[in-house]
Amino acid sequence: MxxxxxxxxxxxxxxxxxxxxxxxxxxxxxxxxxxxxxxxxxxxxxxxxxxxxxxxxxxxxxxxxxxxxxxxxxxxxxxxxxxxxxxxxxxxxxxxxxxxxxxxxxxxxxxxxxxxxxxxxxxxxxxxxxxxxxxxxDLEVRPYDREKVRRFQDVLIRTQFVFDRFRADFLGKASPPQFFWGGFDLASARFSGRRGPAYAGGSAPNVHIHVMHEAYSHELIAAGFWLGSDDTPRPEFYSYAMPAPPGLAEATIGPESAGWVAARGEFILPYDAMRTAADPAATLLTFLQSTYDVAADLGAWDRPLLEERPRCDCVRLPSSSHADG
The missing domain is CATH 3.30.920 (Metal Transport, Frataxin; Chain A)
Incomplete structure (x- = not known):
């Protein structure tokens, strides 16, 4: 990397x-x-x-x-x-x-x-x-900065690469990386296979509560990349569990630049801390894996079922280019 x-x-x-x-x-x-x-x-x-x-x-x-x-x-x-x-x-x-x-x-x-x-x-x-x-x-003319948009696109591509690599190690139900235009974030989620409790939290601004009921109908651990807002003026990676298992806020994760934000109920890795690390992609992957590990363990997920690939009696594995024939 x-x-x-x-x-x-x-x-x-x-x-x-x-x-x-x-x-x-x-x-x-x-x-x-x-x-x-x-x-x-x-x-x-x-x-x-x-x-x-x-x-x-x-x-x-x-x-x-x-x-x-x-x-x-x-x-x-x-x-x-x-x-x-x-x-x-x-x-x-x-x-x-x-x-x-x-x-x-x-x-x-x-x-x-x-x-x-x-x-x-x-x-x-x-x-x-x-x-x-x-x-x-909405009649105010807004600027369109081509250079900034192109940077944003570059970051989306590289974030997707890391999210794809992270998703590849999970065998259960998992979303592909998707861009949610409501929150303007690139996100992916893993699911335990169990229904979640009835959602009893709040809703995002100007969003009907049913949107949240559908989104959190089943237990999940999600991670994503967000560009920030006036209240939080910096881009960040985030990770959370729904529902959050007891003890999640006190769990140890990596890297050292990441941590729990109680007001938001999720782990945060500042984008600038990741991008200035010695190996940015590896730093992001550490954040994704460590936050999943603690949430899955505390939530009593069946990790062998969800992560261990079945063994077969093949003498050797086919190469990816010959996997279908």
């Missing part, structure tokens, strides 16, 4: 205060697009049907049904455009530029109409934000 100066090049700085206005815009834009996927796809447990997915160039909805046809919306943070393609061969794009949320929303609907895609009919109000200005009423 890259270390030292090379590691810091791969994990660029993302100071919240330097790009919070661009972040505001891109966050709302992803909500516009994510809500379209949510509106047109069947519910998958824990809202997995609503999330966006990291690509080499940005974020994608993957395929969305529209009657007997389909379309897909991609944020391209390399060429800085929003691209829509359809199953009928259509393709159209709009440039990502400084603009208001209202202008972006209007342009997306116009783009879909040009391609013959009906209005998805979303609820045009943002969620998981303290001040929920309806999209069409």
């Amino acid at each position: 890259p270390s030292g100066d090379r590691g810091r090049e791969l994990w660029p700085p993302l100071p919240y205060v330097d790009w919070k206005d661009t972040l505001y815009a891109v966050h709302r834009w992803t909500q516009v697009v994510g809500k379209m996927r949510l509106a047109l796809t069947p519910l998958v447990n824990h809202w997995w049907n609503s999330t966006l997915v990291v690509t080499p160039r940005g974020l994608t909805t993957l395929m969305i049904p529209s009657g007997d046809d389909a379309f897909q919306i991609d944020f391209d943070f390399v060429d800085h455009e929003l691209v829509v393609v359809t199953s009928r061969g259509g393709r159209s794009a709009i440039p990502l530029l400084p603009m208001s949320v209202a202008q972006f929303y209007r342009q997306v609907l116009e783009l879909l109409a040009r391609l013959g895609v009906p209005d998805p009919g979303i609820l045009p109000v943002p969620v998981e934000v303290a001040t929920a200005i309806p999209f069409m009423d």
Whole structure:
């Protein structure tokens, strides 16, 4: 794994205060697009049907049904455009530029109409934000800093690499890394296989409590990457268990720069502490593994069942390129 100066090049700085206005815009834009996927796809447990997915160039909805046809919306943070393609061969794009949320929303609907895609009919109000200005009423022109957005994309890709490596060691039900546009975080979860107790906590701002009931219907340990907010103006990695087993707050985890935040009920690893470590990716993997270990042990998860691969009588294992034949 890259270390030292090379590691810091791969994990660029993302100071919240330097790009919070661009972040505001891109966050709302992803909500516009994510809500379209949510509106047109069947519910998958824990809202997995609503999330966006990291690509080499940005974020994608993957395929969305529209009657007997389909379309897909991609944020391209390399060429800085929003691209829509359809199953009928259509393709159209709009440039990502400084603009208001209202202008972006209007342009997306116009783009879909040009391609013959009906209005998805979303609820045009943002969620998981303290001040929920309806999209069409959000008229302030927001900046779009291409360099900061490209840095964000680089970090998403490298975070996904580490999350994928971490997920590979778990044999139970586990989500792929997914980009949740509500909280604007890349996250992944592992499940014990048991139902969780009825959720009795609070809800994120402007979010119906049923969203939380569906999200936490089963026991899980989740981890993710978040860009920060005005209240917490720094990017962070987080890890939590739902429900949190007794003793979790007092558990020892790694690395030393990580710790428990009681007010949020989760472990936190500051992004800057990770990116400036001798081996950033290994530091992040240590955080993911150690927080999972303590939560799974304290929660009495059946770890042999969930982690130990079945043995077979093969003389030798096939290479990955010949695994199917």
